Amino acid sequence: MKHVPDLLRIATAGSVDDGKSTLVGRLLYDTKSVLADQIDAVTRASVDRGLDGPDLSLLVDGLRAEREQGITIDVAYRYFATPARSFVLADTPGHVQYTRNTVSGASTAQLVILLVDARNGVVAQTRRHAAVMALLGVPQLVLAVNKIDLVDNPAEVFARISQEFGELTRSLGWADDQIIEIPVSALHGDNVAIKSDKTPYYNGPTLIEHLETVPNVTDRRQVGLRFPVQYVIRPRTAEYPDYRGYAGQIAAGRVSVGDEVVILPSGTRTTISQIDTPDGQLATAHTGRSVTLLLADDVDASRGDVIAAVTDAPEPIQQFTATVCWLAEKPLRPGARLLLKHGTRTTQAIVGGLDALFDEQNLSLVDAPNTVELNQIGRISVQTAEPIVADDYQVNRETGSFLLIDPQGGNTLAAGLVGDALSPLHLQEAELV
Template sequence: MSNATAGKSSYSVGTQLLRLATAGSVDDGKSTLVGRLLYDTKSVLADQIDAVTRASVDRGLSTPDLSLLVDGLRAEREQGITIDVAYRYFATPARSFVLADTPGHVQYTRNTVSGASTAQLVILLVDARKGVITQTRRHAAVLALLGVPKLVLAVNKIDLVEDPAQVFADISAEFNSLTSSLGWATEDVIEIPVSALHGDNVAVRSTNTPYYDGPTLIEHLESVPVDAEPHRVGLRFPVQYVIRPRTAEFPDYRGYAGQVAAGTVSPGDEVLVLPSGTRTTVERIDTADGELATANAGRSVTLILADDVDVSRGDTIVSPQDAPEPIGEFDATVCWLAEKPLRPGARLLLKHGTRTTQAIVGSLVEKFDEQNLTAEPSPESLELNDIGRISVRVAEPIVADDYAVNRHTGSFLLIDTAGGNTLAAGLVGDALSAVELGTPQSA
């Protein structure tokens, strides 16, 4: 995205809440940037600032080390790196924000997957002195596969390079080429030169970057148009719990509790219960605060159906007009998150929505090389942090949409049957199809 375009774009706020995440390599300055965002939006208490100032003085620093506001774990402070996902909350007059602060070290890529899985926008940091590196490409590939709608490249430490204008231009050009190959539209990506340490272009436009005429980071976060549900489908309501009080006051009450994963639902709507295929009508929508006339995506409610039908946890109530066909065998893109490699024939548990079922990995179709944007056909295994396409067969059918159609109903987890550890994050369908893949070069 060109600076001129960035500076002249006219944004309209489409939502009061923006979910965002950070990503980047070790020492790119994520913790300092997050601390700066909290500090500049006045989202930290005075005693926290005093404590950080004292700690900074003890370390011989002349200015407060804002990274101390967010690297709260002792292990993080000792190592000087972020090692876990932490959620931060801040607000401006225009918007409220929920920020997932994710680690940068390669061994914690799985934490980045977790933090970015629900993000509407991700701030990807690079050190201006290093430019686009291996971890930058890895994170960009993961974010593309996760379908993150908007991306900001924060070129941090821009004050530490000799020719900042040229460095920023070169990094922006390389990053634009990468994101274009990964399927992002030009208008969904912006690059901003910042100094998290000094606050340049974070909340205040900097006079030190005359070559940049776009918005500050906070201006962009306040105004970037983000659709809360970018891929709209009809009702998707995974049933989490069946409520049967069996009391004198409610002798015949039967409600189906869960969260609306997509679409909307209102009393009188005809619905389909999957995988059984039973049709019925919504009679009422209950909440702890009373009945609702309509429930939108993201709302947790209890549905009362007109007919006494067989519905249990793991079933999905959908709109009949675009009901997905329950699937027992499918291809999926996965990011492997475990030390032990994945091989064909692995027997695992698959968790999709509120349903958990046994699964067998059939074949490993291909492995994605995020550095060269190539695909290796029929790999022997997927190692830690590898991204690949596999075939999966499940014992019980799941009601899933293609991930490209809906992020909520198109995602799943693969779980270790023995220890219960999460082994992979999966996307139903071929998420790699949006990426311009080449073929590996022979040695």
């Protein structure tokens, strides 16, 4: 059987002009993930600008018209692979006003590459991005100390930045084995794919070596089966007169034929009798697999319900605390009536109190704000018209996230995390200014 490399979802973040586009271009170039004509076009454009070699940042700048207009794509997704692993990379913007896009790009990442310019070290945006990554529960973080070739005493600079960053990440709840610092020069390729002889003070892996070998961690804690029902399949044909299958994607855990499960929120118990896919039946299916489950009993289940493992099935909830990143120009106020989308269920919701605002720069909480504004992160209370089957976000990212939607226009207003995602961070209380 042909080996299929596993997939690692990664994201990049950093301040403006830290060399993020060049690093992403270098990753694509060094893994041979760009076509020869693209390299030729970038080389020609670089020569026209008076450069000696190809400007790899042009590989991620999008269409020529966008480059000429100076438009930056908010979150762009790149794909590359090595013999060991495949990667999906979310390239997030560096501007402070795009915190919401950083949240979007990093929300599904299993690892984030955070860049700093060696000449500037850990700056305000570095602290902001690290705090957001901690809030989102990103399992692995790489600090790429870029432009290390442009500083005097690079060993001393790298040690100082690494120490400061380590103190920051520990204060945000990360363990030391979740973090690695790597000195790189994205422009010249030092320690990206090839170990550099210009950094004798560093004896760790290259960036790509680390990406290939880092554990593929999806959640802070493994949970049992979570299967949001997307569609009920009843073909009603002569060949399948009694067929009733529940189609969807496994959000967490695994499922096997013979497993006892519970249908939520009703609480009805039954057993898995068959697992169907377009490629045939399976004995077992894992997280991320789209399948159709057949049940041993004739139960009442429909879109929006969740088929869960009996051993650790969550209690359906209608009132809960949540952490939200507000994405809309119009601020969030107490009493707002919105739609909440969790998994395959969409229900009406009312926002109760605004409990606190997260100051990601000072790592503090501001109590009882009047509003939550664009790009701000806050802790709120929510009440839904129908129960939702959710885990705390700190337990499982997939089943602990939701969206708040404008009921009139259908626009997404907020990305939400079930539970108080701010509580694991070591925050100070601040006065409301």
